[in-house]
Amino acid sequence: RPQRRGRLMREQLKRWARQLESEGMALWFCCRHPGMPWLPKIFALLVVGYFLSPIDLIPDFIPVIGYLDDLILVPIGIYLTLKLVPQHVIGECRVKARDWIAAQRPQPKSIIAAVVIMVLWMLFFGMLWSTFGDSVMKLLSAA
Secondary structure: OHHHHHHHHHHHHHHHHHHHHHHHHHHHHHHHOOOOOHHHHHHHHHHHHHHHOOOOOOOOOOOOHHHHHHHHHHHHHHHHHHHHOOHHHHHHHHHHHHHHHHOOOOOOOOHHHHHHHHHHHHHHHHHHHHHHHHHHHHHHHHO
């Protein structure tokens, strides 16, 4: 019985991941749709940029927290943004996303989003250095 429950849970997670990929791709098509209003388009660009970025804001190698963005932030962002998209636009874009995935085309990557995330990390570490850098240097020179 525990094996069966585990198998069912894995299947459910795979289904959820496929649906998340499909909805993320649909949002990607929404960003390019001429009928997309500007406010939902801005949100969609932010969510899709992060979804398609090859770099995470919170790296996956950080235990537990590293997967929070993938498991919580991205799905919530996709869900909330889809609520803003007009039904006729999301309907057309879901069809395009299904076709894209069925054709096994590679998922696009957002280099711009990756650069933005790298800049954010550099700013974060720059702020850390400006705040604690003198103390660290004093500790190192005393040792």
